[in-house]
Amino acid sequence: MFEKLRGAFSSLAKAVSEKRLSEKDLDEALYEFQMALMESDVAQNVVEAVTDDLKKQLLGISLERSKDVQAFVKEKLREEVLKVFSQPGEVDVIERVKASKAKGEPLKVLFLGINGTGKTTTVAKFANFMKKSGFSVVIAAGDTHRAGAIEQVSEHAERISVKVVAQRYGADPAAVARDGVLYAKAHHVDVVLIDSAGRMQTNQNLMEEMAKIVRVVSPDLKIFIGDSLAGNDAVSQAELFSKYTGFDGAILTKVDADAKGGAALSIAFTTKRPILFLGVGQGYDDLKTFDASSFADSLVG
Numbered sequence: 001m002f003e004k005l006r007g008a009f010s011s012l013a014k015a016v017s018e019k020r021l022s023e024k025d026l027d028e029a030l031y032e033f034q035m036a037l038m039e040s041d042v043a044q045n046v047v048e049a050v051t052d053d054l055k056k057q058l059l060g061i062s063l064e065r066s067k068d069v070q071a072f073v074k075e076k077l078r079e080e081v082l083k084v085f086s087q088p089g090e091v092d093v094i095e096r097v098k099a100s101k102a103k104g105e106p107l108k109v110l111f112l113g114i115n116g117t118g119k120t121t122t123v124a125k126f127a128n129f130m131k132k133s134g135f136s137v138v139i140a141a142g143d144t145h146r147a148g149a150i151e152q153v154s155e156h157a158e159r160i161s162v163k164v165v166a167q168r169y170g171a172d173p174a175a176v177a178r179d180g181v182l183y184a185k186a187h188h189v190d191v192v193l194i195d196s197a198g199r200m201q202t203n204q205n206l207m208e209e210m211a212k213i214v215r216v217v218s219p220d221l222k223i224f225i226g227d228s229l230a231g232n233d234a235v236s237q238a239e240l241f242s243k244y245t246g247f248d249g250a251i252l253t254k255v256d257a258d259a260k261g262g263a264a265l266s267i268a269f270t271t272k273r274p275i276l277f278l279g280v281g282q283g284y285d286d287l288k289t290f291d292a293s294s295f296a297d298s299l300v301g
């Protein structure tokens with residue numbers, strides 16, 4: 001995971017520690033760093049913010065031993081990464097479920113994203129995580145468009161022993177979502193997870209359908225599902241959903257296959273929403289709580 005971005009970070013630390021820090025040398029090293037960040041799917045605005053800040057910090061240093069310089073640069077890089085993730089704040093899902101439960105209400109969670117990013121798989125992983133955390137779960141089969149979508153989500157649910165509320169294909173997804181919420185209320189279920197369709201004739205169409213679900217069930221959490229392999233496209237999609245429906249946090253999927261690593265940084269920076277989890281495989285347990293500090297460690301070493 002993230003070999004490319006990790007490589008960019010260590011190359012900068014090495015380059016800066018090997019040279020005396022004249023402004024010209026530093027500019028050259030930072031230019032290489034910027035290129036490497038862009039090749040790792042870090043969005044332009046993040047690249048600029050991080051390198052502008054770094055330059056100011058690095059210009060001021062005059063450490064003697066190269067080892068110290070390398071450690072200093074790594075520390076600064078780590079701080080830059082943490083800064084990007086600290087701006088959006090945090091959402092503690094477990095605490096949110098407990099707070100709803102205390103009010104006698106189910107927590108309503110809607111999963112948003114374009115086709116193929118991993119929404120349905122993530123709904124199943126999330127349901128599994130909720131169950132393992134001691135909560136009861138129901139899934140609303142909100143993708144009534146794609147052939148096979150209802151069977152797909154039902155099969156996942158059966159494997160993890162979770163109830164599915166579904167209607168027929170072509171039914172109004174907002175009505176399916178509402179059925180899920182009514183079921184949860186009637187049966188005192190703690191969490192309702194609402195799957196949704198990703199592919200529509202147009203983006204406008206998709207956004208309108210999502211907006212309707214949001215209006216009808218008022219989800220407590222709207223979670224954007226982004227495919228980390230889609231890189232900058234995932235960032236544009238996040239911006240689109242952020243504009244039309246808003247969302248409270250993001251889950252990045254397929255991180256196990258992502259050699260670049262820039263999507264998490266770019267989405268957090270661009271949408272100012274936290275990354276909640278990372279999807280790291282196709283199994284039900286392959287959902288990792290996102291931790292900015294270990295993410296920074298994995299990049300900076």
Ligand SMILES: Nc1nc2c(ncn2[C@@H]2O[C@H](COP(=O)(O)OP(=O)(O)OP(=O)(O)O)[C@@H](O)[C@H]2O)c(=O)[nH]1
Binds near residue numbers: 196199253282
């Ligand atoms: N390696 C890997 N594959 C994943 C991960 N998450 C999802 N996938 C795979 O990605 C593919 C698409 O996943 P789905 O959950 O069907 O995606 P979706 O967003 O629901 O797709 P649509 O319903 O068609 O919009 C499947 O083959 C999943 O197994 C992940 O974290 N890692």
Ligand SMILES: [Mg+2]
Binds near residue numbers: 120143
């Ligand atoms: Mg799906």
